[in-house]
């Protein structure tokens with residue numbers, strides 16, 4: 184019980200204690216490495232040796248790098264920004280040594296990495312005594328350097344806000360969501376200050392084409408030419424029967440006078456929404472051109488033979504994925520999903536038929552707005568609305 188308590192890792196509200204705890208774990212791995220040196224000549228790469236080698240490998244391949252990144256990318260820069268006078272002088276002398284230590288230890292690790300991999304796989308019993316000794320000595324001296332100077336300096340100098348920032352950065356690095364806490368005032372201000380002024384182009388009533396589909400085609404061609412990232416990716420918003428909207432990205436596969444189409448699973452969440460409410464909205468954002476296009480209208484399914492043609496044009500693996508996945512339904516694990524795919528792949532042959540629940544939708548536009556970013560938020564907006572006789576009326580909207 185007491186050892187459990189002793190071993191419990193501190194949480195990220197105490198980032199320096201977390202770093203120190205990491206040192207404890209590094210020391211354990213180093214001790215395992217030394218034991219392995221003694222174990223191998225007597226027992227060879229037995230189960231125990233393979234497991235020990237695997238554990239050391241896993242730790243130094245991942246956790247140790249994260250620990251070095253914590254120091255290089257957050258702790259040392261924060262100390263540099265904070266330390267003054269004598270502290271700043273100590274840091275100036277110490278930081279390059281710490282950074283050099285990391286490089287040296289990485290180089291020493293490379294030698295051990297190969298040997299430990301072979302031991303973990305049971306194909307070798309070779310572990311270089313001198314490589315282990317140098318690695319252990321180098322890490323031990325390094326940790327002592329940090330524990331005697333950098334850690335106490337951070338504890339003395341960092342404000343609670345800096346500690347919180349350091350802890351959050353370390354959590355992010357490990358893919359752990361930071362606890363829901365208000366943004367620090369500095370970060371909150373930084374988010375609020377994120378702004379870009381637009382000024383590449385303008386959009387004038389006189390420039391736009393009478394037909395919004397033609398206008399869209401012209402902009403789409405410009406997006407292709409400008410090599411914008413995923414020009415055919417659009418956000419599709421649907422509204423469920425209970426009135427709640429939801430959005431996701433899909434790829435436009437065709438657009439013409441009939442509308443804008445994409446392909447998906449008819450039993451998905453979006454499929455269910457569209458069954459209950461056939462109105463939807465599409466949004467293209469071509470950031471590189473400072474443009475967005477908003478399209479609204481009613482959605483219908485594409486004709487079965489059109490869906491068949493598109494289904495057949497897809498790579499075989501994508502067709503099999505479409506058959507194997509009950510899109511939007513929960514599943515226990517990735518392994519289960521892949522098992523379902525394998526079952527489908529085994530029985531499907533080279534030309535699987537399109538499943539009935541997979542196909543195209545087409546949004547028939549009633550309203551299309553073209554938006555061009557302009558300086559100081561004085562943007563251009565031209566909106567087209569379909570009239571009862573099928574023609575389009577257009578007008579400028581205020582930004």
Ligand SMILES: Cc1cc2nc3c(=O)[nH]c(=O)nc-3n(C[C@H](O)[C@H](O)[C@H](O)COP(=O)(O)O)c2cc1C
Pocket residue numbers: 413416429430431432433434435445446447448451452453454510511
């Ligand atoms: C770039 C990108 C392209 C995508 N294209 C499609 C697509 O064409 N069809 C599709 O069903 N899902 C596509 N997805 C996945 C959807 O965003 C979404 O996860 C999926 O359709 C399930 O949505 P739903 O549960 O709301 O129905 C795409 C996602 C991204 C990020």
